[in-house]
Amino acid sequence: MKQSEEIPEYPQRDLLRIRIKRLFYEDLELVSDIDLKVSSGEKILLTGSTGSGKSSLLNTLNLMNQNYEGEVLFQGKPVTEYIPQVLRSQIVMVMQEPWLGEGSVSEVLDEALAFCTNKKRLDQDQNQRIHQLFKAFELPADYLQKKADQLSGGEKQRVALIRAMLLQPQVLLLDEVSSALDQTTSGIISDFIFESCGSTVIAISHDPLWQSRWQRRWRIQDGKIHDNGGH
Amino acid sequence: MAKFTTTEAIEMDISYWGLFFSMLLLLFPLAIFHQLKLQLTRQLFTAFGRMIAQLALIGLWLQFLFQKDNAWLTLLWVLIMLSNAVITLRGRIKFQRRILAPIFFMALGVASLIVLPWLLFVVIRPRPFLAATIVIPIYGMVLGNTMNSCALAMERFEGKLSDNWKAYFTRITLGASHWEAALPAFQQAMHISLLPRLLSIASMGVVSLPGMMSGQILGGASAVVAIKYQMMIMAAIFTSVTIADYLAIRLYLKRRFDQYYLPKGEPRKKP
Numbered sequence: 273m274k275q276s277e278e279i280p281e282y283p284q285r286d287l288l289r290i291r292i293k294r295l296f297y298e299d300l301e302l303v304s305d306i307d308l309k310v311s312s313g314e315k316i317l318l319t320g321s322t323g324s325g326k327s328s329l330l331n332t333l334n335l336m337n338q339n340y341e342g343e344v345l346f347q348g349k350p351v352t353e354y355i356p357q358v359l360r361s362q363i364v365m366v367m368q369e370p371w372l373g374e375g376s377v378s379e380v381l382d383e384a385l386a387f388c389t390n391k392k393r394l395d396q397d398q399n400q401r402i403h404q405l406f407k408a409f410e411l412p413a414d415y416l417q418k419k420a421d422q423l424s425g426g427e428k429q430r431v432a433l434i435r436a437m438l439l440q441p442q443v444l445l446l447d448e449v450s451s452a453l454d455q456t457t458s459g460i461i462s463d464f465i466f467e468s469c470g471s472t473v474i475a476i477s478h479d480p481l482w483q484s485r486w487q488r489r490w491r492i493q494d495g496k497i498h499d500n501g502g503h
Numbered sequence: 504m505a506k507f508t509t510t511e512a513i514e515m516d517i518s519y520w521g522l523f524f525s526m527l528l529l530l531f532p533l534a535i536f537h538q539l540k541l542q543l544t545r546q547l548f549t550a551f552g553r554m555i556a557q558l559a560l561i562g563l564w565l566q567f568l569f570q571k572d573n574a575w576l577t578l579l580w581v582l583i584m585l586s587n588a589v590i591t592l593r594g595r596i597k598f599q600r601r602i603l604a605p606i607f608f609m610a611l612g613v614a615s616l617i618v619l620p621w622l623l624f625v626v627i628r629p630r631p632f633l634a635a636t637i638v639i640p641i642y643g644m645v646l647g648n649t650m651n652s653c654a655l656a657m658e659r660f661e662g663k664l665s666d667n668w669k670a671y672f673t674r675i676t677l678g679a680s681h682w683e684a685a686l687p688a689f690q691q692a693m694h695i696s697l698l699p700r701l702l703s704i705a706s707m708g709v710v711s712l713p714g715m716m717s718g719q720i721l722g723g724a725s726a727v728v729a730i731k732y733q734m735m736i737m738a739a740i741f742t743s744v745t746i747a748d749y750l751a752i753r754l755y756l757k758r759r760f761d762q763y764y765l766p767k768g769e770p771r772k773k774p
Binding site: 334335336338352356357358360361364365367369370371373383384387388389390435436439 | 667669670672673674675676677678679680683762763764765
């Protein structure tokens with residue numbers, strides 16, 4: 273299959289289209305008959321019981337899971353036809369326990385910006401943007417010099433989100449990012465996502481602080497997905 | 504009493520009785536094993552028994568090859584040595600064995616094809632070119648070292664990856680290619696494999712006298728010739744090791760991941 277490096281201009285609606293007949297975990301069928309459309313800028317909450325297939329579904333969007341029958345379209349083109357790194361720099365995932373490495377925070381951010389795809393796509397000088405994001409996430413600027421492994425859980429998660437946002441993704445996938453955080457940090461992240469983040473966000477979360485703010489909810493129950501709101 | 508001078512080259516053969524007496528030295532380790540109740544006595548007898556049988560057989564075979572000095576026979580033996588190295592390597596590595604044999608064959612083969620012809624056609628230029636007495640010992644040293652290093656580098660690379668899949672997955676979810684995501688593990692594996700060699704090269708002559716050089720001096724060569732051969736062989740081994748390590752890991756990297764850069768044969772993440 274031919275893979276392309278270009279992300280074409282695309283209308284705001286139907287940024288993502290998920291048409292999955294059957295979604296599996298190994299041989300086990302988790303969810304069937306998924307047909308969902310996502311527009312640019314939407315904020316979507318994905319819920320369901322443990323093992324219901326939330327992470328498996330989220331992982332289909334950025335090519336981290338191909339164990340399904342059907343197709344996922346990003347800007348009208350199957351995700352499998354994109355070069356993986358090109359797609360993943362546009363559909364960026366942040367995980368529950370982020371990995372940052374052992375260097376300074378500044379090195380952590382630089383590493384992601386230095387990946388070939390990101391270097392090609394983004395401006396060389398990201399300093400101003402880094403400082404804006406530090407401000408939005410309420411982290412002092414001198415944290416750039418701090419060792420990443422000396423940060424608290426909440427600080428690590430904020431750095432992981434800053435790293436993701438530096439890539440200016442069209443879609444941000446959040447897998448339980450606030451589950452181990454205190455209320456203050458969770459509030460800071462929630463404020464950023466719902467007030468400042470222009471990207472489409474699809475998140476798995478059980479955080480009560482976030483619950484009332486979502487525009488749309490997908491709930492997986494009994495092997496089906498229920499879409500509350502949207503199209 | 505024989506008189507030895509520093510400049511005179513003297514070939515000192517060992518009698519079979521002499522060889523037998525050299526083995527009597529092993530009484531010391533056996534006594535230590537006995538006192539410490541180390542369960543190594545049987546292994547010692549097995550190891551030395553195997554070594555004696557293998558070297559005796561290979562000695563007879565090499566004597567035959569050297570007497571014949573036939574280029575085709577020499578080439579055939581080189582190929583057999585290469586195949587044996589690949590089989591040994593594949594046996595030593597405990598992961599992803601299915602894909603390893605062609606990778607090792609390629610890595611060791613390419614390293615050999617670069618280093619051996621260079622030594623023969625440019626450096627030593629023996630007459631005939633494929634003289635068995637030159638090709639076989641030199642290739643044996645280069646290949647043996649390359650094989651050991653390749654095994655170490657591959658183990659370290661896979662170890663570094665498997666110990667920290669989270670780092671790899673994080674990088675690819677941020678837009679890295681599998682090459683970029685695995686590069687730190689690649690760098691560490693190469694470093695671990697090559698650094699001890701560089702340290703040992705740096706200490707050569709001061710701390711240790713290398714085996715080849717000692718062997719040549721004992722075999723009757725002058726110290727100057729022995730030193731020149733030693734320098735040549737160290738450059739050849741280090742080059743071959745670096746090329747083989749690099750190629751083996753690069754080829755492995757290509758086969759280890761699928762087209763979406765996900766590792767093959769790893770347990771899937773939570774649903």
